Amino acid sequence: MQPMDFAVTPSDPTPIYRQIVDQVRRYIAGGHWPAGHELPSVRAVALTHAINPMTVSKAYSQLEAEGLLARRRGMGMVVADQSQAQADQRTALLMPTLEAAARQAQQLGLSPEEALAAFEQALHAAHNAHETAS
Numbered sequence: 394m395q396p397m398d399f400a401v402t403p404s405d406p407t408p409i410y411r412q413i414v415d416q417v418r419r420y421i422a423g424g425h426w427p428a429g430h431e432l433p434s435v436r437a438v439a440l441t442h443a444i445n446p447m448t449v450s451k452a453y454s455q456l457e458a459e460g461l462l463a464r465r466r467g468m469g470m471v472v473a474d475q476s477q478a479q480a481d482q483r484t485a486l487l488m489p490t491l492e493a494a495a496r497q498a499q500q501l502g503l504s505p506e507e508a509l510a511a512f513e514q515a516l517h518a519a520h521n522a523h524e525t526a527s
Contacts, residue, residue, distance in 0.1 A: 398433070401442040409444055413452035421461055421472055422482040428474040432462065435469075 399416055401409055420426040435453065439446040453470050456462040461482070463473040498508035 399438060399442065401444060403444075409442075410448045410452040410455070413438070413449060414455055417452070417456055418461065418482060419486065421475075422486055426472045428472050430472040431468060432470040432472070 398420075399413055401412055403409065405412060407415075417426075417432070432453070433441075435446050435449045438444070438449045453462060457464060457470070460473055460475060462470045465471050494512070495508065498511070503511070
């Protein structure tokens with residue numbers, strides 16, 4: 394992985410360490426970074442994006458505390474082995490969207506069965522669109 398794989402936007406109101414944390418979570422949850430994947434060094438990310446190394450270190454430390462990253466002697470930080478953690482992370486990333494959709498379905502007066510049917514229809518449409526684009 395290259396340090397430029399991180400998109401750091403200083404003008405974004407989200408703190409830079411949080412931008413890094415969120416991106417790493419998405420890469421891991423999406424299966425783009427498997428267990429053992431080496432992250433760029435703190436120094437490399439800091440130099441590439443002209444940010445304080447402590448900011449990158451804070452992001453990596455938080456992800457390590459969450460069990461998403463592991464420190465390997467001589468290698469730096471790598472994605473931890475976490476098949477269940479990865480599934481949990483994907484679900485956690487999806488929950489806010491699902492909760493908002495559930496509230497909207499309730500406001501529209503849909504029954505749980507109708508809401509599930511609508512979700513399945515949307516899921517199939519998204520899958521078909523992805524298959525067509527591939």
